[in-house]
Amino acid sequence: MYVPPAFTMTELEALDVMRNVGAGYFVTANEGNIQSTFLPFIVQSSPDGVRIWAHFAKANSHWKVTSNAPDCLLIVHLADAYVSPSLYPSKQVDGKVVPTWNYVTVEVRGTLQMLSDTDEEALLNMLTDHHERESDEPWAVSDAPAEFIEAQRKAIASVELVVSEITGKAKASQNRLPEDAAAVKASYAAGSDAEHSIAEWMS
Numbered sequence: 001m002y003v004p005p006a007f008t009m010t011e012l013e014a015l016d017v018m019r020n021v022g023a024g025y026f027v028t029a030n031e032g033n034i035q036s037t038f039l040p041f042i043v044q045s046s047p048d049g050v051r052i053w054a055h056f057a058k059a060n061s062h063w064k065v066t067s068n069a070p071d072c073l074l075i076v077h078l079a080d081a082y083v084s085p086s087l088y089p090s091k092q093v094d095g096k097v098v099p100t101w102n103y104v105t106v107e108v109r110g111t112l113q114m115l116s117d118t119d120e121e122a123l124l125n126m127l128t129d130h131h132e133r134e135s136d137e138p139w140a141v142s143d144a145p146a147e148f149i150e151a152q153r154k155a156i157a158s159v160e161l162v163v164s165e166i167t168g169k170a171k172a173s174q175n176r177l178p179e180d181a182a183a184v185k186a187s188y189a190a191g192s193d194a195e196h197s198i199a200e201w202m203s
Contacts, residue, residue, distance in 0.1 A: 008168070018043050025037070027073040028071070
């Protein structure tokens with residue numbers, strides 16, 4: 001991903017985006033075949049490195065590429081929004097402005113491999129707990145009959161992405177004059193949810 005210095009995110013910022021979004025596109029190129037699957041995931045970070053846990057539907061043959069431990073690109077997108085040049089105060093000076101697009105996105109590269117049965121059980125519980133955390137009546141995996149869960153597990157294939165590189169890009173008008181960036185932020189603050197998300201990245 002092309003990232004000008006002004007738009008660079010730290011690895012900690014990128015990991016925070018990944019945890020907040022919680023899903024993305026797993027893309028592999030294996031034996032001349034490019035495949036992409038959108039999956040929810042869990043970030044596992046330790047002193048030994050970062051690993052991303054997720055699971056495919058077993059009916060989706062994409063998971064079978066793990067037999068060759070292929071390189072994998074995970075794309076995690078937080079938000080994006082159009083920027084009209086009419087927002088810029090500098091437009092009134094010389095008119096030398098054009099439209100653009102602001103966005104916050106993360107790319108993760110690594111090797112895709114199968115997850116152990118023990119880790120799969122942990123993955124399913126962590127995914128559920130994470131996404132049920134704000135529910136008034138959170139559902140837990142243990143709420144369902146054990147034999148039913150085991151039958152459901154036979155229909156999935158759990159994987160982990162062993163991460164080698166994380167690149168984050170927050171394009172949020174940092175390259176504009178301060179008054180232009182402020183005007184965009186004010187517009188976003190009164191706009192859509194996506195615009196609100198990007199406004200939070202604007203100084």
